[in-house]
Amino acid sequence: MKVIIRKTSEEASLWAAHYIADRIREKAAVSDKPFILGLPTGSTPIGTYKELIRMYEAGEISFKNVITFNMDEYVGLPESHPESYHSFMHTNFFDHVDVPAQNIHILNGNAPDLDAECAAYEAAIAQTDGIDLFLGGVGEDGHIAFNEPFSALNSRTRVVTLTHDTRVVNSRFFDNDFNQVPKQAMTVGVATICSAKEVLILGFGPKKAAAIKAGVEGPYTHCITLSALQCHEHGLVVVDEAAASQLSAETVSYFQAVEEAEGE
Ligand code: GLP
Numbered sequence: 001m002k003v004i005i006r007k008t009s010e011e012a013s014l015w016a017a018h019y020i021a022d023r024i025r026e027k028a029a030v031s032d033k034p035f036i037l038g039l040p041t042g043s044t045p046i047g048t049y050k051e052l053i054r055m056y057e058a059g060e061i062s063f064k065n066v067i068t069f070n071m072d073e074y075v076g077l078p079e080s081h082p083e084s085y086h087s088f089m090h091t092n093f094f095d096h097v098d099v100p101a102q103n104i105h106i107l108n109g110n111a112p113d114l115d116a117e118c119a120a121y122e123a124a125i126a127q128t129d130g131i132d133l134f135l136g137g138v139g140e141d142g143h144i145a146f147n148e149p150f151s152a153l154n155s156r157t158r159v160v161t162l163t164h165d166t167r168v169v170n171s172r173f174f175d176n177d178f179n180q181v182p183k184q185a186m187t188v189g190v191a192t193i194c195s196a197k198e199v200l201i202l203g204f205g206p207k208k209a210a211a212i213k214a215g216v217e218g219p220y221t222h223c224i225t226l227s228a229l230q231c232h233e234h235g236l237v238v239v240d241e242a243a244a245s246q247l248s249a250e251t252v253s254y255f256q257a258v259e260e261a262e263g264e
Contacts, residue, residue, distance in 0.1 A: 001235040003216060003247070003255040009204035009240040013047025016135070016202055016238050021052065021061045023133055023198070034067045034103070036125075038134030038193065039093070040145070041070070041085045044202045045137055046092055053096040063099040069125055071136060071145035071193075073109040075159060075184035083173045084109070107157070107186040118157040118186060131196035138203045141165055142211040142224035146187035149223050155189030190228045198234040201226060203243040212239055213246035 006012040024035045039045075055061045070089060079086040086106050094104060105124055111117035125131060136144050141163065147155060148163045162170075167181040174180035193199055203212045215226030216237060229235030244252060 001216065001229050001232070001237060002258065003244070003251070004236065004238045004259065005241060005244045005252060005255065006238070007241050009044075009242075010047055012202065012204065012238050012240045013045075014051050016045075016048045016200060017051035017055065019200065019236075019238075020048070020133060020135065021055055024061060024063070024066060027132065028065060032065075033129060034065045035133075036128045036131045037066050037068050038131045038136070038188070038196055039068050039070050039089065040136045041072070041088045042137040044204050045135060048135070048202065049093045053093065056097045063097045066099055067103040067128060068099060068105060069121075069131060069188070070106040071134075072185055072187040073107040074182040075109045075114065075186060077109055077182050079108075079110065109182075109186055114159050114186060118159065121157045121186075121188070122192065125192065133198045133200060134193050134196035136193065136199065136201045138201055138208055138211050138215065138226050139166060140169055140207050140211055142215050142226045144190065144193055144201060144225050144228070146185040147190045147193075147225040149225070151190055151222060151225050153194075153220075153222055153225070153228050154191045156192050157186065157188045159184055159186050190225050194228050194232050198236065199229055199232055200236045200238060201229065203237065203239045205240070206242045206245060208239070208243040209246040212237065212243050216247060217251060 004015060006015055027035045070085060073085045077084045089106060107121055108117050138144055141149055146160050161184055167178055170181050171178045211226060214224045218224060218227060220227050220230045
C-alpha cells in the first residue's frame, strides 16, 4: 500500500485525475484493448471527475476506449431518482465525456432478480481482461463501495443491508430524512475491488481520519474493509491533510520519503 498526502482535497483530486489519465494513456500507447475502469459515487470523487472532464474538454484525454464498472447502487430507488447512482454518474461524469453508452456498467437496483443481476455483473467483469484500476471512496466506518463492516474480505457482487450509521450519513442526500434512504444496496465485493490491477481509494476531510488510520495502520480485518488494501500489490490511498490527521508522524514521514525518492 502507498499513501499519497496532499494539503487540500482539491490538490488530492487533481493528483488522482492525472494518475488515472496517465494510466489510460499508457495502456492506449501499447495496446488496442480497452482500459477497464471501476468508478465510485459520493461527494469525494467529484473533484476528480471535474478534472477528468476538464482534461477531456481540453483534448488531453479520451474515454472512447474505456469500459466502466460502477461500484454500487441502491436497491429499489428508481434510476431516474436524483440520488440514484445512475443519476449521479450521468450528471457528474458520463454526460460530459466520450465513454460510449454501451461501455457503461452500473448495477440495476430494480432488477427482477437481484442475485442474478449481481452474478451477471461479475460475469461481465470476468469477460474483460480484468479491471485495470478501481477508483473508490471510503465511508466514515471504513467501508469501500457498500462493503460495510463485517463484509467478507473475499466477497463478490451481492445485495447488502446498509448499516444504520451509513443511512444516517447518506440521509444528507435525502432531505436529511433517514427514512428515505434505501435499506439495501447492491455492491461489488471487497474481492471484486481487490481483483483490480490497481485500487485507488480517496479520503478527504476530518470525518474520514479515523477510517484512514484504521485502514492504513490498523489490522487487516473485515471490521474495516478499507484494510483489504493491505493485501493488494498496488493499493493507493490518496488523502488530504485533514483525512491524514490521525496517521502517526512515522507513517506520514515514511510515505513522504517514498514520494521524494520515487520523484528523484
Ligand atoms: C457511500 C458509497 C461509497 C462512498 C461513501 C463515502 O457509502 N457507497 O462508495 O465511498 O458513500 O461517500 P462520500 O464520498 O460522499 O463521503
